[in-house]
Amino acid sequence: MKGLKTVYICSTCEYESPKWMGKCPKCGAWNSFVEDVIDTSAQTKTPAEIKRGYSIGSDSHAVPLDKLEADTCIRSLTGLGELDRVLGGGLVKGSVVLLTGEPGIGKSTLLLQISGILGETRKVLYISGEESSGQLKLRAARLGVKGGDLLVLTETNIDKILKETDSVKPDVLIVDSIQTMFTPQSASSPGSVSQVRETALSFISKAKNDGISVILV
Ligand SMILES: [Zn+2]
Incomplete structure (x- = not known):
């Protein structure tokens, strides 16, 4: 090309x-x-232009400091004590958490457990780019994770994911994993530096603008 x-x-x-x-x-x-x-x-756009062009707030009006909402008011406990401790008291609305670890260490298992607990009180959208819905269903059954308000989407195209996020309006968005996500606007293959950077920026922007807690693997 x-x-x-x-x-x-x-x-x-x-x-x-x-x-x-x-x-x-x-x-x-x-x-x-x-x-x-x-x-x-x-x-x-060059990476610098992408960074300049992305806004972390929903609008660009200056707001007096004492009118700003404090993050402490919008933290929510995940229900897993150790995780809440690591997060400094729970998930923050509009924040992005990156969960990393060696392959096979149990990131997806941990996330599915978190999703199950969060799904009891909040709307959770779980994006699976690694596993099919059938595989996910089997693992959920093995872990005893109930459905609740937990929605699953097996998709890796960021445009389709963001569109579905807009219609579902979840409180928590879980992306398993960022390495499998791609934007059709970039010619690179999923997992490459530019794809990971661009898709991660899209999720960060979504989190900030819509007040969604995002967990990326
Ligand atoms: Zn270097």
């Missing part, structure tokens, strides 16, 4: 190079370069 260029990006510091390198000249990390495809045609 016209305007497409293959580059190599350091996954540690985002240093960009036209060729693959064993060691990053900027941060010194070894084997940190991953292949990425960028669109060099005029309408594509």
Whole structure:
């Protein structure tokens, strides 16, 4: 395709190079370069432009400090003591939490348990990009997770996910996992630096604008 260029990006510091390198000249990390495809045609925004263009509030009016809502008022306990402690007292409305860990360590299992508990009192939308709905159903049954107000969507296209989020209007959005999500506006494959960056920014923007608590894996 016209305007497409293959580059190599350091996954540690985002240093960009036209060729693959064993060691990053900027941060010194070894084997940190991953292949990425960028669109060099005029309408594509650079990462800096994307960052400048994204707003963390729903509107752009200045508000007096004493009129701002304090985060402490909108925290909600997840119901799992250790997690609430790590989060500093529960999930904050409009905030994004990133859950990381080695493959197979139990991130999806933990999230499904959290979803089940949260689903008893709040509307939860669980986006599964890793597992089919059948696999998810089996694991939920094994864990004894009941439905409640827990909705499941197996989808990886961010446009479709955000559209469904607008119609469902969940209190909590769980994304399992950000590495499987993609935006059709980028030519890179899911899991690449630019896809993860752009889809994560979309979820962050959604969280801030709609007051949704988002958990990304
Ligand atoms: Zn680097």
